[in-house]
């Protein structure tokens with residue numbers, strides 16, 4: 001074994017910032033004789049773990065029984081890494097296919113020589129549009145947080161006007177019209193459909209929807225993929241529209257909920273394909289604290305089963321469009337409301353919202369027969385020259401108050 005350094009047991013002090021994540025393990029980079037060396041770590045405890053490393057360049061192999069990490073920064077990074085690992089395992093165990101971050105992304109706040117690492121292009125490409133959006137949100141939220149720290153948002157929330165009753169408005173509309181309550185969507189474009197409306201005036205559209213009898217409105221706030229914006233939410237609210245407003249966002253961080261509340265939202269969307277049960281439960285708590293309604297969206301049986309296991313959900317959306325493939329099939333609403341799931345929903349008096357791909361009075365009748373008490377409609381009404389008339393066309397009759 002010429003040239004091999006014997007296995008040693010020694011305490012190593014690692015100077016910061018030399019920790020980074022690599023796939024599913026934590027690595028340490030340190031420099032020995034001018035060579036950058038990467039070591040994989042198996043955790044036992046945040047401050048005590050063993051290293052088993054192979055470094056062919058230096059023909060050295062060593063095992064270290066204990067390692068003390070210097071500096072608070074590193075300890076925090078380890079904690080973050082642990083939490084992330086735990087989240088990933090949870091997500092996988094819950095059948096969540098969307099990865100929340102590119103696999104070889106550096107840990108939060110990392111500022112070391114991560115860029116020097118070999119980049120695995122394939123592993124780091126999003127597998128579908130929902131994953132792409134989710135990864136982008138992560139970066140976007142980090143940037144937005146710097147401009148609007150949580151503490152400032154918490155203060156702004158204290159002075160914000162009270163929210164309006166989103167769920168109550170849907171129930172009332174259902175009673176009043178005999179049709180599912182309408183959540184009409186203010187959406188300029190989407191990744192699947194491209195531009196839906198060229199001369200897009202969000203306030204004008206919102207007012208037309210309200211006149212046409214919408215119970216609530218959904219406002220896309222994502223800029224990059226849907227050409228929406230929080231300014232639309234704000235503008236609609238300050239123009240005096242009375243319908244409660246759903247902030248249509250890809251929520252991956254509690255900060256976004258506070259932000260939505262300061263921008264005039266009465267409800268937020270939580271997508272089960274992206275969030276673990278634990279995250280949904282936690283975000284629901286924040287919603288409750290801020291008097292916001294939460295629309296929890298599912299697309300398949302498994303997600304529906306998960307959501308029914310979480311306490312305190314009043315509103316469940318069934319998306320007929322897969323956010324992974326863009327396929328739309330309105331029989332999805334019917335399928336997910338059959339048998340046991342449907343029974344539980346009726347028993348618990350939850351409101352189910354049929355989402356996406358609804359164009360005609362027949363479509364509305366179909367999802368209503370399946371058991372929905374509300375519908376979320378964008379394309380078919382936003383495309384009309386007169387969205388108010390678009391609503392009457394969708395239901396086959398005028399559902400406005402007058």
Ligand SMILES: O=P(O)(O)OC[C@@H](O)[C@@H](O)c1c[nH]c2ccccc12
Pocket residue numbers: 185187248297319355356357358376377378379380
């Ligand atoms: O335009 P449609 O097919 O009527 O769909 C509206 C709404 O259901 C859809 O925009 C939607 C449902 N869930 C989402 C989640 C994110 C973005 C968009 C959506």
